[in-house]
Amino acid sequence: MSFSVMGNEPGSKRIKASLFVTCLVDLFFPQVGESVVRVLRRLGVDVDFPNEQTCCGQPAFNSGYTDDARALAERFVGVFSGDSRDTYIVSPSGSCASMVKVFYEELFKNDPALCDALSKVSSRVYEFSSFLTDVLGVEDVGASYDGVVTYHDSCHLLRELGISEAPRRLIKSVSGVKFIEAEMHDECCGFGGTFSVKHPEVSVSMLDEKLTHIGKSGADTLVSTDMGCLMQIGGAVSRRELPIRVMHLAELLAS
Amino acid sequence: MPSHTFQIDFKRSSKVAVADKKLKRALVSATDRFRAQRSLAVEGTQEWEEIKTRAREIKEHVIDNLDFYLEKLEESITKAGGVVHWARDGEEAANIITAIAAERGVKSVVKSKSMATEEIELNNAFERNGIKVVETDLGEYIIQLAGERPSHILAPAIHKTRDDISKLFSRKLGVPYYEEPEELTGIARDKLREEFLNADMGVSGVNFAVPETGTIVVVENEGNACLCTTLPRVHVALMGMEKVVPRFEDLSIFLNLLIKSATGQKLSTYVSFITGPKNILDNDGPEEFHLVILDNGRSKILADEVTRQSLYCLRCGACLNVCPVYRQVGGHAYGGVYSGPIGAIIMPQLMDLKGVYELPYASSLCGACKEVCPVNIDFPKVLLKLRSDFVKGREKGRRPGLSERMAIKLWRYAMEHRRLYEFISRIAYFAQMPFVERKGRRNGHGRIGSLPFPFSNWTRDRDFPAVAKKTFRNRWRELENENGDSEDKL
Numbered sequence: 185m186s187f188s189v190m191g192n193e194p195g196s197k198r199i200k201a202s203l204f205v206t207c208l209v210d211l212f213f214p215q216v217g218e219s220v221v222r223v224l225r226r227l228g229v230d231v232d233f234p235n236e237q238t239c240c241g242q243p244a245f246n247s248g249y250t251d252d253a254r255a256l257a258e259r260f261v262g263v264f265s266g267d268s269r270d271t272y273i274v275s276p277s278g279s280c281a282s283m284v285k286v287f288y289e290e291l292f293k294n295d296p297a298l299c300d301a302l303s304k305v306s307s308r309v310y311e312f313s314s315f316l317t318d319v320l321g322v323e324d325v326g327a328s329y330d331g332v333v334t335y336h337d338s339c340h341l342l343r344e345l346g347i348s349e350a351p352r353r354l355i356k357s358v359s360g361v362k363f364i365e366a367e368m369h370d371e372c373c374g375f376g377g378t379f380s381v382k383h384p385e386v387s388v389s390m391l392d393e394k395l396t397h398i399g400k401s402g403a404d405t406l407v408s409t410d411m412g413c414l415m416q417i418g419g420a421v422s423r424r425e426l427p428i429r430v431m432h433l434a435e436l437l438a439s
Numbered sequence: 440m441p442s443h444t445f446q447i448d449f450k451r452s453s454k455v456a457v458a459d460k461k462l463k464r465a466l467v468s469a470t471d472r473f474r475a476q477r478s479l480a481v482e483g484t485q486e487w488e489e490i491k492t493r494a495r496e497i498k499e500h501v502i503d504n505l506d507f508y509l510e511k512l513e514e515s516i517t518k519a520g521g522v523v524h525w526a527r528d529g530e531e532a533a534n535i536i537t538a539i540a541a542e543r544g545v546k547s548v549v550k551s552k553s554m555a556t557e558e559i560e561l562n563n564a565f566e567r568n569g570i571k572v573v574e575t576d577l578g579e580y581i582i583q584l585a586g587e588r589p590s591h592i593l594a595p596a597i598h599k600t601r602d603d604i605s606k607l608f609s610r611k612l613g614v615p616y617y618e619e620p621e622e623l624t625g626i627a628r629d630k631l632r633e634e635f636l637n638a639d640m641g642v643s644g645v646n647f648a649v650p651e652t653g654t655i656v657v658v659e660n661e662g663n664a665c666l667c668t669t670l671p672r673v674h675v676a677l678m679g680m681e682k683v684v685p686r687f688e689d690l691s692i693f694l695n696l697l698i699k700s701a702t703g704q705k706l707s708t709y710v711s712f713i714t715g716p717k718n719i720l721d722n723d724g725p726e727e728f729h730l731v732i733l734d735n736g737r738s739k740i741l742a743d744e745v746t747r748q749s750l751y752c753l754r755c756g757a758c759l760n761v762c763p764v765y766r767q768v769g770g771h772a773y774g775g776v777y778s779g780p781i782g783a784i785i786m787p788q789l790m791d792l793k794g795v796y797e798l799p800y801a802s803s804l805c806g807a808c809k810e811v812c813p814v815n816i817d818f819p820k821v822l823l824k825l826r827s828d829f830v831k832g833r834e835k836g837r838r839p840g841l842s843e844r845m846a847i848k849l850w851r852y853a854m855e856h857r858r859l860y861e862f863i864s865r866i867a868y869f870a871q872m873p874f875v876e877r878k879g880r881r882n883g884h885g886r887i888g889s890l891p892f893p894f895s896n897w898t899r900d901r902d903f904p905a906v907a908k909k910t911f912r913n914r915w916r917e918l919e920n921e922n923g924d925s926e927d928k929l
């Protein structure tokens with residue numbers, strides 16, 4: 185099926201996007217990255233993948249290793265500075281996008297030159313769902329899926345980037361989807377990066393509560409926008425063999 | 440004699456707390472109730488965000504000019520006939536207060552709820568000096584009977600069920616086992632009435648202090664603070680030095696924010712405005728009024744540009760109520776006096792104790808606290824700054840273990856060298872093979888059910904995803920060549 189919304193009319197300039205795929209997706213969940221590419225291309229976006237990218241430095245930053253995080257942040261800015269100015273940077277993670285958009289500033293605050301380079305890069309960074317709704321102006325990407333879907337708000341997407349409607353609108357527009365809200369859908373799933381292994385008992389206790397609410401909602405599919413949360417929730421779903429499909433928004437939209 | 444008895448080991452105590460099902464039930468029902476009440480009140484308030492912003496600005500201004508305002512406060516209170524004392528740390532504050540009591544032959548003290556007095560462990564100091572002290576807030580009274588510490592800034596006995604309290608009362612007070620909350624409250628009231636009448640000194644905390652007029656404000660729901668500050672002949676109030684609100688007219692927004700964030704009420708049942716001791720116009724009130732202004736690490740907090748905002752806190756407790764970590768473990772797991780998100784940021788700044796610098800890690804950085812805080816404290820930023828200070832060894836040489844530091848260095852090196860990163864990912868792919876269960880459900884990918892330490896911390900309760908056979912970047916090499924228009928092939 186070919187379904188393109190904009191940018192494809194003869195003579196108009198195509199929208200370009202560099203994929204900031206995140207290390208988790210690169211190493212563990214390549215199918216999510218593929219889904220992002222598939223959806224973006226379907227919408228007429230030219231997708232590129234700057235091959236030098238690795239990790240944005242968030243794990244180090246969140247554990248307090250600011251110097252190590254700064255080194256990786258600098259590297260990130262360098263890698264994505266190579267793009268042309270009109271290229272968007274799209275990431276299938278609200279957490280990694282917020283690292284660049286919100287927290288890098290903190291790391292560079294004593295270096296005006298870096299701040300300058302950063303602002304040129306960070307203003308181009310979009311989380312996947314908001315890129316679709318805010319930049320491309322799309323809600324219905326032409327996907328279809330047969331199931332009862334609920335959405336887990338990833339903390340950083342919700343509270344650092346303030347995005348809660350975009351993913352919901354995209355999900356609701358998928359043909360065949362019945363969308364329902366779970367109770368406490370905006371409560372943390374307990375992942376929190378290194379928190380999940382530093383305090384595994386607390387992390388899993390939070391996760392238990394999350395699973396209870398998802399279970400009670402009656403959904404058969406859980407969708408979210410961050411592989412951290414999905415690894416946490418999915419890890420328990422698979423361990424306990426719960427009858428719930430866990431997937432990234434991009435996977436749903438590519439179906 | 441050590442000036443404190445706090446023992447902080449979040450890792451251990453949180454594990455114990457999480458296993459306590461009864462505690463969990465108590466916490467969930469209490470925090471659910473607080474959350475709902477707050478939301479309702481906030482939704483019904485026009486311009487809530489604007490009020491918050493205004494309060495934040497005032498707090499910033501006050502903390503930037505604290506010297507000036509505190510001097511002004513002293514001046515105004517002295518003019519009103521009160522006495523101001525300055526305490527550098529908890530021990531000094533406790534000494535000042537017990538000396539005031541001793542010099543006046545005080546035998547019995549009644550206290551209203553005050554986190555600052557918990558911070559300096561004032562009750563222990565009184566008892567060491569042979570002075571009887573009774574908590575008169577119902578929750579604090581329960582905690583004192585049980586010999587525990589408050590587990591919530593606002594609701595000190597939040598971790599106790601009705602059954603716990605009934606048993607405690609019948610054991611400690613020799614009354615029959617009553618179930619009904621009214622009966623329990625009635626018993627406490629009767630006991631406390633006697634204490635009020637016998638007390639020679641009342642101790643309270645301070646919610647706000649107004650330099651302009653020399654007034655201190657105490658907010659409460661039970662009326663006990665009102666009695667503590669008026670019945671006995673001496674009233675001593677203890678305040679953290681950050682509690683200043685410059686002008687009387689600013690109080691309205693702070694009271695509004697505090698009370699709604701705390702309990703969702705429009706106005707708490709009692710708000711006492713106290714300006715010096717009893718004067719000729721007053722019908723009641725103490726003969727003497729003392730205000731003890733406590734530093735105890737606060738000027739150190741003031742010096743840090745990022746963490747300074749910790750001092751804006753109103754102690755409303757809203758951040759505890761929305762914190763998913765607090766909800767699992769309760770206040771005692773934090774080991775100190777302040778718990779939840781605010782505890783995780785101020786404890787390490789107030790007290791140099793073993794384990795205290797680990798508290799900023801007791802958070803998933805979800806930011807729910809930042810969202811509800813009535814003075815917009817940016818918790819994730821402050822937590823991250825404190826973590827960073829800890830890693831840098833700024834805190835008297837305490838820092839994370841060598842293995843963690845080495846692991847981060849190696850990880851960083853790999854992430855800085857893309858080819859090495861790719862190479863390691865291939866090693867990991869092969870190294871994981873003995874652990875991978877192929878029947879995994881995650882899109883046909885392998886799952887890992889068990890890994891050696893430290894990864895076992897993950898795999899004990901959760902499967903771990905296997906490293907992909909073909910990473911995204913490897914797939915990209917094929918994807919790239921496919922024309923964007925022929926998406927059907929993808």
Ligand code: SF4
Nearest residue numbers: 752753755756758812
């Ligand atoms: S930090 Fe903010 S939310 Fe938490 S107790 Fe203080 S004022 Fe309330």
